[in-house]
Amino acid sequence: MIRVLLVDDQQLVRAGLRMLCDAEPGLEVVGEAGDGRAAVELAARLAPDVIVMDLRMPGVDGITATSRIVGERPAARVLVLTTFGDDDHLYPALQAGACGFLLKDAPPAELLNGIRQAAAGESPYSQEVLRRLVRRAVDAKPEQPRRIGGLTAREQEVLGLVGEGLSNGEIAERMHIGVTTVKTHITALMTKTGSPNRVRLALLAARNL
Incomplete structure (x- = not known):
């Protein structure tokens, strides 16, 4: 059984994700958090297999929460849900320790498969998100080759x-x-x-x- 923690400041989004996961054999939602601070506390207490993380939240945001969670438990698997307006947050989330990126409007099957991939130690991503990350890396100030x-x-x-x-x-x-x-x-x-x-x-x- 893959134990999932859902993190999003919108209750309606969390409810939809919970319904999706609860209907899928082998997945169990063990907790929900509406902000990054609660996410860090629940991740430490529940030790979920996968944390589905929103980035834009009041107070402690998803990037900071991801960094704290992975800092406390390096094996934690944080799967980020992003939107087309979150480009500025993608690379910082990767640096914070996110294992994968999926678009919030991804088909349900892609999201469920992404959770399973994350739990298996893989790096799930939406193709469009990967391309945006690459474009930003090329446009950014180059690192030492x-x-x-x-x-x-x-x-x-x-x-x-x-x-x-x-x-x-x-x-x-x-x-x-x-x-x-x-x-x-x-x-x-x-x-x-x-x-x-x-x-x-x-x-x-x-x-x-």
Whole structure:
């Protein structure tokens, strides 16, 4: 059973998320919080498997709450729900320790799958959110370039496409290879570059290629 904590300052949003999770076998909502302070307290007391986190909340916001939760329990899995107006908060949330990003208006199946992926240690994300993160990384003041060595020509090509924000299916189509092969390359790239998830890998590519 995946234990879920819902964090959003809008009661109606929390109610909708609860109904969605309660109707899904294998998911259990163990708590709700309407602000970041309550989220930190409940996360410490309940130790949920996944925390579904809103970013914009009064008082302690979602970024600060994520940072505190992950600081106290590094294994915590915080899945951020974002909107098209939250671009300024995406990268700070990633730095705070969020494991994934989904749009609030994502289809229910995508949200439920994202919770399961987060619980399994993966990095769920909406494709549009990843592209926005990459664009902001490219437009921001560049960090010191990092030399990426030890990659095959094929891996270098895949890395470049990940940096453009392409999905596995789009990369497979562009390179005329199978999706399974793309996944194998991406796993190897994350290992070789020390990137904990695809988002970090995409940002690394965007800044250094």
